[in-house]
Amino acid sequence: MSEPVLATRNLKKAFGALQATDDVSIDLRAGEIHAIIGPNGAGKSTLIAQICGGYRPDAGTVHLAGVDVTSLSTAERAQRGLGRTFQISALAMEDTVLENALLGAVGHARKPWRLWGAVERDRSLRDRAMEALARVGIADLADQITANLSHGQRRQLEVAVALTLAPKAFIMDEPMAGLGAEGSKVMTTFLDGLRSEAPILLVEHDMDAVFALADRISVLVYGRVIATGSVEEIRNSREVREAYLGEEA
Amino acid sequence: MIAERWINWIVLLGFVVLPLWALFADEPFTITLATRAVILALAAVGLNIALGIGGLVSLGHAVFFGLGGYAMGILAHHAQTYAPLELGPLVIEGTKSMPIIWVTALVTSALAALVIGLLSLRTTGVYFIMITLAFGQMFFFFSISWSAYGGEDGLSIYVRNDFPGLNTLQPIQFFGLCLAVLCLALGIHSRLRTSPFGLALNAARQAPERVETVGLNPMRLKLLAFVISGALTGLSGALFADLNRFVSPTMFSWQLSGELIVLIIIGGVGRLMGPVIGAALFVALEHLLGGLTEFWLVWLGVILLLIVLFARGGIIGILTGKAGPNV
Numbered sequence: 001m002s003e004p005v006l007a008t009r010n011l012k013k014a015f016g017a018l019q020a021t022d023d024v025s026i027d028l029r030a031g032e033i034h035a036i037i038g039p040n041g042a043g044k045s046t047l048i049a050q051i052c053g054g055y056r057p058d059a060g061t062v063h064l065a066g067v068d069v070t071s072l073s074t075a076e077r078a079q080r081g082l083g084r085t086f087q088i089s090a091l092a093m094e095d096t097v098l099e100n101a102l103l104g105a106v107g108h109a110r111k112p113w114r115l116w117g118a119v120e121r122d123r124s125l126r127d128r129a130m131e132a133l134a135r136v137g138i139a140d141l142a143d144q145i146t147a148n149l150s151h152g153q154r155r156q157l158e159v160a161v162a163l164t165l166a167p168k169a170f171i172m173d174e175p176m177a178g179l180g181a182e183g184s185k186v187m188t189t190f191l192d193g194l195r196s197e198a199p200i201l202l203v204e205h206d207m208d209a210v211f212a213l214a215d216r217i218s219v220l221v222y223g224r225v226i227a228t229g230s231v232e233e234i235r236n237s238r239e240v241r242e243a244y245l246g247e248e249a
Numbered sequence: 250m251i252a253e254r255w256i257n258w259i260v261l262l263g264f265v266v267l268p269l270w271a272l273f274a275d276e277p278f279t280i281t282l283a284t285r286a287v288i289l290a291l292a293a294v295g296l297n298i299a300l301g302i303g304g305l306v307s308l309g310h311a312v313f314f315g316l317g318g319y320a321m322g323i324l325a326h327h328a329q330t331y332a333p334l335e336l337g338p339l340v341i342e343g344t345k346s347m348p349i350i351w352v353t354a355l356v357t358s359a360l361a362a363l364v365i366g367l368l369s370l371r372t373t374g375v376y377f378i379m380i381t382l383a384f385g386q387m388f389f390f391f392s393i394s395w396s397a398y399g400g401e402d403g404l405s406i407y408v409r410n411d412f413p414g415l416n417t418l419q420p421i422q423f424f425g426l427c428l429a430v431l432c433l434a435l436g437i438h439s440r441l442r443t444s445p446f447g448l449a450l451n452a453a454r455q456a457p458e459r460v461e462t463v464g465l466n467p468m469r470l471k472l473l474a475f476v477i478s479g480a481l482t483g484l485s486g487a488l489f490a491d492l493n494r495f496v497s498p499t500m501f502s503w504q505l506s507g508e509l510i511v512l513i514i515i516g517g518v519g520r521l522m523g524p525v526i527g528a529a530l531f532v533a534l535e536h537l538l539g540g541l542t543e544f545w546l547v548w549l550g551v552i553l554l555l556i557v558l559f560a561r562g563g564i565i566g567i568l569t570g571k572a573g574p575n576v
């Protein structure tokens with residue numbers, strides 16, 4: 001196997017006495033969907049924040065395409081190819097859906113210092129933004145104010161903004177939440193096709209989606225990875241069932 | 250409900266018609282009032298770029314207003330006393346030329362905004378307000394103790410400065426000049442707002458973490474906004490000093506910073522013409538009520554309170570039925 005696109009080594013982060021992530025080492029390889037599952041409060045979002053630069057880890061490293069990015073800012077990591085979606089939507093709520101997608105296009109083109117000329121009239125930015133909206137199926141909402149979208153639609157917009165960045169790796173925190181059964185299916189099909197563009201680190205509670213999509217699954221409990229393996233291996237692992245899946249049954 | 254575009258044009262038209270009427274009715278004081286409104290509007294248009302688009306509640310914009318004022322005062326003072334300004338080996342001649350004074354005001358306040366921005370943008374919320382306020386107070390007390398330029402008493406300039414091709418001593422000509430500068434600043438605001446920079450800045454106000462995840466640095470965006478904003482407010486300070494032919498430490502006072510914020514809130518935060526409407530109302534009330542009662546600011550306070558409580562989006566918000574530029 002060639003070098004992973006994204007690799008964490010021994011990541012640790014504590015909030016006071018609470019060890020939110022404890023020695024987490026995971027890889028994301030080209031072409032794969034690697035799902036991270038675990039109960040509420042297991043440390044999944046904290047792990048993502050450390051990968052993307054929101055939290056500085058207490059110990060450990062993050063490598064992107066072979067380069068140590070542990071000391072880089074969130075913006076620098078994004079420039080180097082991390083495309084992230086948030087569990088709790090972080091969008092410009094007063095702006096239109098198109099404007100949110102355009103922001104991604106502006107970031108991708110590194111054009112934030114253009115003070116002149118309407119952004120919506122810039123063909124290349126607009127095309128990139130509209131294409132991303134169309135791919136997740138919300139092109140018809142382009143002129144809506146983001147605050148008026150449903151939860152599920154905001155999820156889709158989150159994914160669209162990440163698409164405009166054409167990242168080396170996608171990091172998605174619960175992209176199915178709030179989508180409903182039908183929307184979930186559509187998103188599953190979409191992510192299935194997306195992995196050939198860039199691998200996806202997928203945090204998700206929707207087990208049907210995880211089992212349908214994941215090439216590999218890591219199980220996080222109390223900040224520790226207790227198992228990593230294929231869907232079959234995870235399903236059949238007694239340890240995992242006791243620690244996590246058992247809770248749901 | 251009225252479309253915002255119409256409101257904008259009507260307000261601008263008002264600023265053309267009223268002074269022309271005053272000219273023919275021979276009411277020069279009305280022209281002076283209108284000039285005052287235009288200059289305060291320019292100061293607030295500057296602040297609106299930082300406050301309205303970038304969400305930076307600066308309680309220190311009087312710094313730039315005052316710097317612009319003193320740029321005018323100091324240069325004109327040296328010109329009228331025929332004594333050049335000597336800074337060690339550097340000898341600077343005074344000048345009565347507005348364009349040179351304006352460039353000095355723009356550059357000085359932009360540099361000040363750069364330094365103040367670098368230091369204060371590390372903080373947010375109430376801390377940002379406090380730090381910018383502290384800078385304002387620093388400049389205020391410095392100007393009081395700066396006896397070379399009048400200290401507490403300020404500096405009087407005997408004759409209004411010159412602008413090539415105009416007779417600035419004629420109130421209507423000076424008014425027209427100020428209005429032209431205001432229109433230029435409004436053009437800058439409206440271009441900026443729709444540019445890639447404006448989009449990113451506007452997003453940095455609402456969701457900074459989103460801006461970071463698309464690879465942009467929200468602090469740098471806000472810093473540039475702060476510099477542009479400070480420069481425009483600085484320019485307005487130079488014009489204000491020229492209108493009164495007088496500069497004094499009150500131009501640096503925190504009350505002035507506060508009034509600029511109030512103007513914007515009354516007119517409509519982030520709206521192109523919000524500061525203009527706010528400034529017009531402010532000057533009108535000051536003139537109409539100021540004669541009747543010393544406490545006219547109380548009435549301004551009441552209006553402010555009503556707007557904050559019941560009309561998000563200020564007067565433009567009421568007229569358009571839209572609380573924000575988009576929503």
Ligand SMILES: Nc1ncnc2c1ncn2[C@@H]1O[C@H](COP(=O)(O)OP(=O)(O)OP(=O)(O)O)[C@@H](O)[C@H]1O
Nearest residue numbers: 015018020038039040041042043044045046047087
């Ligand atoms: N900023 C913070 N300060 C203190 N504690 C925090 C902070 N962020 C997260 N935590 C705690 O760390 C633990 C891990 O939180 P995290 O959000 O990473 O869990 P998660 O696996 O994403 O959960 P969920 O499935 O609910 O999204 C939780 O106990 C949480 O309360």
Ligand SMILES: [Mg+2]
Nearest residue numbers: 044045046087
């Ligand atoms: Mg989470």
